[in-house]
Amino acid sequence: MRRIAPLLLILAASPAAAQSVVTSAAPDKVAVSVFRDPNRDEGGEIDRDWLNGFALISETRSIDLPAGEVRLRFEGVAEGMVAVSAIVTGLPGGVVQKNRDAALLSPASLLDGSLGNRVHLRRTDRATGKVSEEEAIIRSGPEGAVILQTPAGYESLRCTGLPESLIYDGVPAGLTAKPTLSVTTRSPTAQRATVTLTYLSTGFDWASNYVARVGPDGKTLDLFAWLTVANSNGESFADANMSVLAGTLNIEQDFDELVALPPQPQLNLTCFPLGSGRDGVPPPPPPPPPAPGGYAEESDGDNIVVTAQRRAMLQSVPVAISVVSTAELEDLGDLKLYRVPFPVTVAAHGQKQVALLIKDRVPFETVYRYRTDPEDETFATPSEILLRMQNKEAARLGVPLPSGQVAVFEQAQGRELLAGEGMMRDHAVGEKVDLVIGESNQVLVTVENYAPPKRREEDHRVVVTNANPFAVTLEIGFEVDDTGKLAPRLRKLPRKDGLPTWTVRVPGNATRTLEYLNPKED
């Protein structure tokens, strides 16, 4: 009887005792909208070890509510839930308050919450296997663990060299296994309600990955893009309506910080010095595992589809990619929303890819580019190779192109080879797409301060050499600050991307030269 008393007291002290508690275990329907890592560079990739994007999760749950005041607990939510962003709608009695409880049940909180309570100290005799149990009262907090009051007097736990363990009669009130979101509501009548819970969650990210395959004519390419979504949460979202959003959102708060747990009691089992001190004080216990969310387990790599598929693509015979359907695009304010047209399962610690867009026979031109200050000198420097497309319907494109990595493949020797890789920024419809996919050691630029006798030192000459057997187009842009000091010859050049640009067609295995005279420095 005496043993039961503390437990009853604990129950009575529980704040939940006054109201009934309803637990909603899982959603019936879920929609997941994934946002890119707001700090990722244009064209960057997903960091699977640390997903820095986030998602808006909208769950529909059917809940039977009794009349009166109810605390409604939500289970089966994402670990990375940003609780302060949670919106609960559909409750007939409205929301009195929302709570996220994060006092977690752990050895330390169990000890902390049982301070002053009666527990049982179990000792096992190593020699005889005899188990003896005696009552004890915890007298120290978890930081200075553990002093027990036993019938014999005051003792320290685990300083004796005996197998010892504490056994508790119950769990102190208010401790939960996981951080838990609950709302308090007051229903006028008992009824079944369809409740929508919407929240932001960390531990997601998405990216677009483009595959451009140059056609046999060398003048068009087939553009295909994967939409890659990753989830590092421990929860899977089955048959979800999934969409992803492209564009840049303003984010002020550190979501990871909002998800992080408030400080929890730490159990620190220490002893007085034992023996001659030659073994020193036992080291403190290892720190508790990091807060869930945002952190992918180390086990990734084996369940990832991309790499395999990409590798397959590298070696495959060139057959046009065909997909059942691509993501549907809609405008959402100033963002672009891509909706996956069929329900998908976003697996825990998993990555998923669906087709984002597919555009065949997009005309492009290959342009070589070099940018320099008119007063700089350089010798045989490689030029950038870029693919230029017009993001217009007339040029067989004309769709928003969200930023992502691009891999370009070309036919050679009867197989498909990687011709270059680049980064795509966000391109709106109507923009020119200049995709830098590498640099050329065949088309080289030399800018020299050539000064034959009787000539001034500011004389410059640009020499471009083409070692390819085919003609190339080269654009040399001059970065100018003071146009007053610009060589008259450069001043007359047409502007491209804001820079006076010398556009020259260099025939195969040929050289072309531009000379200009920079005005004398004062």
Add this chain to the structure above:
Amino acid sequence: MRALAMLCVPVILAAGWASFPAAAQDPTQGNAQGDLAVTIYNGGQALVQDIRQINFPGGRTRQEFPDVSAQIRPQTVSFAAEGTAIVEQNFDYDLLSPNALMQKAVGETVTLLRINPATGAETRERAKVLAVNGGVVLQIGPRIEILRDDGLPVRVIFDKIPPNLRAKPTLSITVDSKNAGTRPATLSYLTNGLGWSADYVSLYDEKAGTIDVQGWVTLSNSTGTTFDNAKTLLVAGTPSSGGANSYVYRPRPQPPGNLRRAGTETAPREQLGDYYLYPLAERTTIANAQTKQVSFLDVGGVPAQKIYEFTVALFDTMTEPASAASVIKFNTGAKGGGLGDALPAGTVRFYQRDLRGDPQFIGENQIGHTPMGSELGLKTGDAFDVKVKATVVERKQTGSTWRSSMSYLLTNARPQPVTLDLRQRGLDWYWAETKVITESQKSERLDSDGVQWRVTVPANGETTLTATFETRY
């Protein structure tokens, strides 16, 4: 000897047990908190008032106060009870641990209970603790020994816990009471780890040009203590963080900030001096490690306008276009159909419905304490479809004059025309004066450092704006 020791054990155990229940008076059983009133400020600081019913004996007594905040600032404690006078107040944080207990036992006698690992037989003897320095040196009769030097199991049993060693930091007050009897005692103190801010859910309707705003106060408790059934009041402000503002270095904010115009209206809410008060309607339990949200504002159909903004910082040529910021503007005044309330500092999250009617997140921003009648302009993100590209067409020096001709290309891939506020900054260089000589559209001078044009860009179209600036130095 051993047989004797064995015999002794049950006797001693029984004797100990008899006194055991009396020792089990438990300070933390249940909750010692009384009638709680908690006032929470923004900066993670709260004032707790705890009225406890205390039975004071007559004369001088020491009262312990368990279940105060674990992050109490003891120097801020004040105590008052009728007919009592304070003698002294103590905050003891000498924590009980095996090591502390052993250190305090130096010179005292403890009981050693040796357990034979082969047979399980127990031997009991008394030992005097001589020193605890990297090992415990004991005196057992005439022998000097080191505790557990042989690694064999030994239970060390202490007779008592020194009075100043505690499980948790403990506040105690010694009072002199005129007469005995139970009466309310008011304990009040400041604590860290309990703060609040606001979270706003703002649903933007682009077609109607309105926002629906719900405001939630979010209070978070990381004190390590649960406050039971507390009357709770939130204060929008941090009275303590003040100090003399004149000493604070405040860099000139790069306009525009989120607060576009400070309001001059007074909200219909209770005030404490210059701070608005947000009382919670009901008593509430603020559990440890809890984040609690309670609604304080729900306004629908507030007129809101979306505008695009772009700032060109210097006279530089951009080789690639950059996205303009999308900004939602609204008024917090009651006049003219605004939101009609003062807004405590916090995070505003914007949502917009997609084609299926589901709300989607479109970005967030932060506001400071905002008086009623203010105009807010909150950037939600960068527009995918509205971009600006600036080009320095000409920039040259004649004598002590620089002349810069700029050309701005504004593009809009949206199917609706948009309004864009284009700003050119970098006009004020302390020693130089810059003015607009010619421009293709009339500009507005914002301040010494910038000018602004409000440009309409047609649907799926573009606009070019040109301007020439002259700088004299």
